[in-house]
Amino acid sequence: xxxxxxxxxxxxxxxxxxxxxxxxxxxxxxxxxxxxxxxxxxxxxxxxxxxxxxxxxxxxxxxxxxxxxxxxxxxxxxxxxxxxxxxxxxxxxxxxxxxxxxxxxxxxxxxxxxxxxxxxxxxxxxxxxxxxxxxxxxxxxxxxxxxxxxxxxxxxxxxxxxxxxxxxxxxxxxxxxxxxxxxxxxxxxxxxxxxxxxxxxxxxxxxxxxxxxxxxxxxxxxxxxxxxxxxxxxxxxxxxxxxxxxxxxxxxxxxxxxxxxxxxxxxxxxxxxxxxxxxxxxx
Amino acid sequence: xxxxxxxxxxxxxxxxxxxxxxxxxxxxxxxxxxxxxxxxxxxxxxxxxxxxxxxxxxxxxxxxxxxxxxxxxxxxxxxxxxxxxxxxxxxxxxxxxxxxxxxxxxxxxxxxxxxxxxxxxxxxxxxxxxxxxxxxxxxxxxxxxxxxxxxxxxxxxxxxxxxxxxxxxxxxxxxxxxxxxxxxxxxxxxxxxxxxxxxxxxxxxxxxxxxxxxxxxxxxxxxxxxxxxxxxxxxxxxxxxxxxxxxxxxxxxxxx
Numbered sequence: 001x002x003x004x005x006x007x008x009x010x011x012x013x014x015x016x017x018x019x020x021x022x023x024x025x026x027x028x029x030x031x032x033x034x035x036x037x038x039x040x041x042x043x044x045x046x047x048x049x050x051x052x053x054x055x056x057x058x059x060x061x062x063x064x065x066x067x068x069x070x071x072x073x074x075x076x077x078x079x080x081x082x083x084x085x086x087x088x089x090x091x092x093x094x095x096x097x098x099x100x101x102x103x104x105x106x107x108x109x110x111x112x113x114x115x116x117x118x119x120x121x122x123x124x125x126x127x128x129x130x131x132x133x134x135x136x137x138x139x140x141x142x143x144x145x146x147x148x149x150x151x152x153x154x155x156x157x158x159x160x161x162x163x164x165x166x167x168x169x170x171x172x173x174x175x176x177x178x179x180x181x182x183x184x185x186x187x188x189x190x191x192x193x194x195x196x197x198x199x200x201x202x203x204x205x206x207x208x209x210x211x212x213x214x215x216x217x218x219x220x221x222x223x224x225x226x227x228x229x230x231x232x233x234x235x236x237x238x239x240x241x242x243x244x245x246x247x248x249x250x251x252x253x254x255x256x257x258x259x260x261x262x263x264x265x266x267x268x269x270x271x272x273x274x275x276x277x278x279x280x281x282x283x
Numbered sequence: 284x285x286x287x288x289x290x291x292x293x294x295x296x297x298x299x300x301x302x303x304x305x306x307x308x309x310x311x312x313x314x315x316x317x318x319x320x321x322x323x324x325x326x327x328x329x330x331x332x333x334x335x336x337x338x339x340x341x342x343x344x345x346x347x348x349x350x351x352x353x354x355x356x357x358x359x360x361x362x363x364x365x366x367x368x369x370x371x372x373x374x375x376x377x378x379x380x381x382x383x384x385x386x387x388x389x390x391x392x393x394x395x396x397x398x399x400x401x402x403x404x405x406x407x408x409x410x411x412x413x414x415x416x417x418x419x420x421x422x423x424x425x426x427x428x429x430x431x432x433x434x435x436x437x438x439x440x441x442x443x444x445x446x447x448x449x450x451x452x453x454x455x456x457x458x459x460x461x462x463x464x465x466x467x468x469x470x471x472x473x474x475x476x477x478x479x480x481x482x483x484x485x486x487x488x489x490x491x492x493x494x495x496x497x498x499x500x501x502x503x504x505x506x507x508x509x510x511x512x513x514x515x516x517x518x519x520x521x522x523x524x525x526x527x528x529x530x531x532x533x534x535x536x537x538x539x
Contacts, residue, residue, distance in 0.1 A: 068437050086440045094434040101533045102456050114452060115444035143533060 015167060015205040016042040016065060021074035023057070023064060033230035034060045038074070040224060040233065044166070045203040047193065049216035049223045051262060057231020058209045062169050065207060066090055078167065087167075088116065091160030091204075095172040097152035099144040099159075105131065106140040109158045116163065123162055130158040133192060150181040157192065168206045175210070183247075186218055190245060213266075217258045218245060225265050235265050323503040331503035332510060337492065339511070346489040347515050349405050349477035353412025354519060357469045361417040362462060365424025369454070370446075375425070386418040390476070394483045403484055412476025416469035423465035427458025460534030463527035470523050474516040489515075 023035040034057045042048050050058040063069040065076055067086040076083040078090075099108045109127040110120045131137050134154040144152055153173060160168060173189075174182045194203050210216050216223045220239050227234040239258060241249055249255055263269065305325050311317060312324035319327060333339070364382070368375040394411050401407040431454060439449040481490025489508040496504035527534070 063437070066437075066441060068440060086437075086443065088441065088443060090441055092434075092438060092441060096432065096434065098432045098434045098438065100453065100456070102459075102531070111438075111452070112442055115439055115442035115448060117444075117448075145533065 015044040015046070015079060016040070016207065017075075017077040018065070019075045019077075021061070021064060021071050021076060023060060023069070024072045035064070035071070036230040036232045038231075038233060040236075042205060042207065042222075044205055047203075047206045047208065047219055047221045049208045049210055049220040050226060051210060051213060051216045051223055051266070052226030052231070052234075053228055053266065054211065055231075056226040056228040058226050059171050061226075061231065062171050062207060062209050066092065066169055089163075089165045089167060091163070091165040091168045093153075093156050093160045093168065093170040093173040095175045097144070097149075097156040099152060099155055101144050104141050104143060105136060105147070105155050108144065108155055109162055111159060112162045118163075126164075127158065127162060130161055131155075134158055134188065148181075149177055150185060153177065153185065154188070157189070161192070166204055168204050170206060170208045172209050172211065174215070175212075182212075182215070183250075186215060187247070190219065190243075213259050213262050214250065214255075217241070217255055217262070218250060223258075223262060225262055227266075237262060320500045320502045323506055327503045328506040328510065331507035334504075334507075337504065339507075342487055342489050342492050342508070343511055343515070345405060345487050346477055346481065346512065349408040349480065349488065350412065350473045350515055350519060352405070352409035353416060353473035353476050354466075354470060356409060356413035357416035357473060358420060358466055360413065361420025361465070361469070362424050364417075365421045365458075365462075366428065366450075368421070368425040369428035370450070382418065382421060385414075390415045391479050394479050397480070398484050403486070405488075408477045408480030408485070408488070411480045412473040415476040416472030419465040419468045419472075420462065423461040424458055427461030428454045430461070431457055456531075459531040460527070463523065463531060463534075466523045466526075467520060470519040471516060473519065474512060478512060 018038050018040040021035055021038040022033070024031050024033045026032075038061060040048075050061060052058050060069060064071050065078065065083065067076075067083040078087055081087075100111065103111070106124075106127055109130060110123055113120045113123045128137065128140065131140055134157065136151060136154055136158070139147060139151065144155065147155065157173070160170075174185045177185060193206065208216070208219060217239055223237040223239060225234045225237070226232065237258065241252070241254055241258070308322075309324050309326065312319075312322055312327075323331070364378065368378055390411065393414065394407075397407040397410050397414075401410060428450070435453060436449075439453065444452075477488070478490040478493075481488040482494055485491040489512050492508040493505045496502070496508070
C-alpha cells in the first residue's frame with residue numbers, strides 16, 4: 001500500500017484525534033510533566049500500539065483518551081465528541097485481570113452491563129458467546145482463582161467486549177504472562193479482533209500499550225514510539241506486514257527489521273542496516 | 284471418609300494435648316492433695332457445672348444475651364461507622380480522631396460510668412462489650428471498602444456507575460473478609476465486656492457467679508462458670524467462622 005493510499009484512508013474516518021495533548025500533575029516535590037505535545041490520529045478499526053520505556057506516559061495517555069485523567073492542554077476527540085469525562089463506549093483491559101474474586105467467570109463478564117445500569121440478563125447470551133470465542137465456555141461457572149493467569153486475562157478481555165464498544169484500550173494486558181502464553185494471547189487477540197475476517201471497517205479500534213517491541217510489531221498497524229520525561233512521541237512506524245499474521249510472521253526478515261528499527265529509535269543506537277520504509281518523523 | 288480420617292489425624296495432636304492436660308490437672312489435685320478451694324480437680328468442676336446448687340441455665344442465659352447483644356451492637360455500629368468513613372472523606376476526617384480517642388480509653392474503667400448512666404441490668408453490660416469490640420470492625424470495614432484496585436475504580440467510572448452501585452457490587456463484597464476477621468476479634472471482646480459489666484455490679488450472670496463464689500471460697504463453682512463462659516465464647520466464635528465461610532468462601536485459607 002502506498003503512503004498516499006494510506007493517507008486517504010486515514011482521512012476517511014477518524015476514531016481518535018489527539019491534538020497537542022499535554023498533561024502536568026502536581027506532586028509533593030513540584031509539578032511533573034507527564035505528557036507533552038502529543039498529536040496523533042487513529043482511524044477506525046486501526047490497531048495502534050504505544051511503545052516506550054516506563055515513565056514515558058503511555059499508560060497515562062491511554063487514560064487521558066478514556067477520559068479517566070484530565071489533560072492540561074490540547075484536546076482529545078473520540079468518535080467526533082470531545083473527551084471531557086470518562087467515555088462510555090470503551091472497553092478497558094489492564095495488566096492485571098482485576099476480576100471480582102467472589103463472582104463466577106460469567107458474572108465477571110456481565111459486570112459492565114450491571115455497572116452501566118443495563119439488564120444483565122439480556123447480555124447472558126453474548127457473554128456465553130464471548131467465552132466460547134476465547135475457549136472458556138467450560139469455565140463460565142468457575143471462580144477466577146481456579147483459572148490460570150492467561151485464562152483470567154481472557155475473561156478480562158471478554159468483559160471489555162461485552163457491551164461491544166467500538167474502542168478497546170489495552171494497558172500492557174499480557175505484560176504479566178509468561179512468554180509462551182503471551183505469544184498465544186497475541187494470536188488470540190488478533191483472532192478475536194477479526195483479523196482474518198471482514199475489512200478494517202468492522203474491526204474495533206485498539207489502542208495497545210506495551211513495552212515489548214516484538215509484541216507491538218506483531219499486533220499493530222502502526223506503532224507510536226514514545227520517549228520519557230516528559231512523555232512525547234519519538235516516532236511513528238507503519239507496520240506493513242501482511243495480515244492475518246501467524247507464528248511464521250515472527251520469523252520473517254521484515255519482522256526482525258521493524259523490531260530493530262524501533263529498538264534503535266528507543267535506545268538511540270546507530271543501526272548499520274537500512275531502516276524499513278514507513279517510518280515517519282513525529283508530527 | 285478418607286477426608287474425615289485426615290481431618291481426625293490433623294486434630295489429633297490438639298486432642299492429645301488437651302486430654303493430657305486434664306490428666307495432669309486431675310493428678311495434681313489427687314496425688315499432691317491440692318486443696319479444693321485452691322484448685323478443684325476436673326471431675327469436681329464438671330460436677331459443679333451441672334449441680335443444682337445454683338440456677339445455671341438462668342445465669343448462662345443472662346450472660347449469653349449480654350454477649351450476643353454486645354456483639355450485634357458492635358458489629359452493626361462498627362460496619363455503619365466504617366462505611367461512613369469510606370463513603371465520605373470529610374466524614375472520615377471528622378470521625379477518625381474521635382474514634383481513636385474512644386479506643387484509647389481503658390474501656391474497663393468506663394464500666395462504672397455506664398452503670399451509673401444506664402442503671403443495673405443487662406443493657407450496660409452489652410454496651411461495655413460493644414464499646415470494647417466495635418473499633419476493629421470500624422477500621423476493617425473502612426479498609427476493606429477502600430482496598431480496591433485502582434483499575435477497578437476506573438472500570439466503575441468508565442461505565443458511569445453511581446457510587447452506591449460501586450459500593451453494592453464491588454466495595455462491600457470486597458470488604459467481607461476484612462469485616463469477618465474483625466468480627467472474630469469482636470466475638471472475644473464481647474465476652475470480656477459482658478463479664479466485666481457483671482463483675483462491677485449485677486444480680487445474675489456468669490460473672491456474678493464468679494464474684495460471689497470467690498467470696499464464699501466455692502472455687503469449683505467459679506471454675507464451672509469460667510468454663511461455661513468459654514463455651515459461650517466458642518459458640519459465638521464458631522458462628523462467625525461459619526458465617527465467613529458462607530459469606531466469603533473465596534477468602535478461605537487466606538487468613539486463619
